[in-house]
Amino acid sequence: MSTSQKTLPTDQSVDAFLSQITPVTKRTDCEQLRQIFEEMTGQPAVMWGENIVGCGHYHYRYASGHEGDSFLVGFSPRKTNISLYLATGIERDQYLARLGKHTSGKSCISITKLADVDLLVLRELIVHSVAFLETTYPKY
Template sequence: MYKQKTRENNLSVIEFIESVESIKKREDAYTLLDIFAQTTGYEAKMWGSSIIGFGSYRYKYASGHEGDAPLVGFSPRKAKFSLYFSLEETKREALLQDLGKHTSGKSCVYINKLADIHVEVLKALIMESVSFLDQTTVRK
């Protein structure tokens, strides 16, 4: 049976951020921590060893695979920040057009630094993701 690797745990968010080598990336991580916490109203929790998540929901795929995931989150990766959102595709694409310098995957948005993006658009992405998951999933 599949065991989910990225699960909420009791590792310290602050210790994780402090382990980030780049001082600038660490500063941006603290700013993102504040933005995500204030926008969602949720306390930051570590998910796995490298994702800072806010809130949680239960998902279940048609295949029967199910698990828990953060509503939104981010990770200060070595190369770029990974931002995690789940929202309706049309809204996602519209907001991403105004976000600023980024690249994106299915549920990840990648940025080099916070100065490259518009914080108000980031907040809108966070709020839309939480709202979308409130409407479409079972919350933990």
Template sequence: MPKTAPTEVSVDDFLAALPDEQRRADADRLRALLRDVTGEEPVMWGPSIVGFGRYHYRYPSGHQGDAPLVGFSPRRQHLVVYLVGGFEQRYAATLARLGPHKTGKGCLYLKSLAGVDETALRELVDRTARVHRGVDTATG
């Protein structure tokens, strides 16, 4: 089974089990934000990813599968938000407003939500969901 397949694990139980109180609070805020922006209910994908919605992808190599429209994982060092590949270039102006963060291959790394511009984060999540749904191909 792929590690990014939806599971029956409770998102509430997963988040409640996070050992760090601040990480738990940030994860609850992030869950509410992603649910609000996507209109999708959270589902556990594999052991540690909270995903919202679903889309089917197919690479030029022929590899294909399903993945959440957007998702996050509350890791020990960072909150990892899974966005559309290439978002660093696509949405550079939005990232400039975001506040403290790091990026890498479709991942946005946030130490915490403190100091993060929620409007900019909402834009990144919305644009990612729209691209994955096939309704937004624009950049900017």
């Protein structure tokens, strides 16, 4: 059972998207996030929808029958912050406790600026997120 999915990969240029971000400090943070996400996943950044930069890809299928495709990890600049899209998992809270200044929901972590977070912990969190998703939703 599949439903129409709103957020899908596009052909939009990640470079063009990032170049339009203001202020410059947020643009610089997003360019650095792109480098970190690509480095930690080994996957190129791709635009998902109009404003999410995602790396990697997985197919999910829930017990309800709902299924779709998503990026493994991603981020999106918002008006007042940057949203980081990282999976949940048993150990996630341990990483978040060491991450630095942020707020979090189920799969979204919001930061105001990259300088507020520990980049080593962010890298660890990205690796954990990818491993969690690849274990939970193995390729078929």
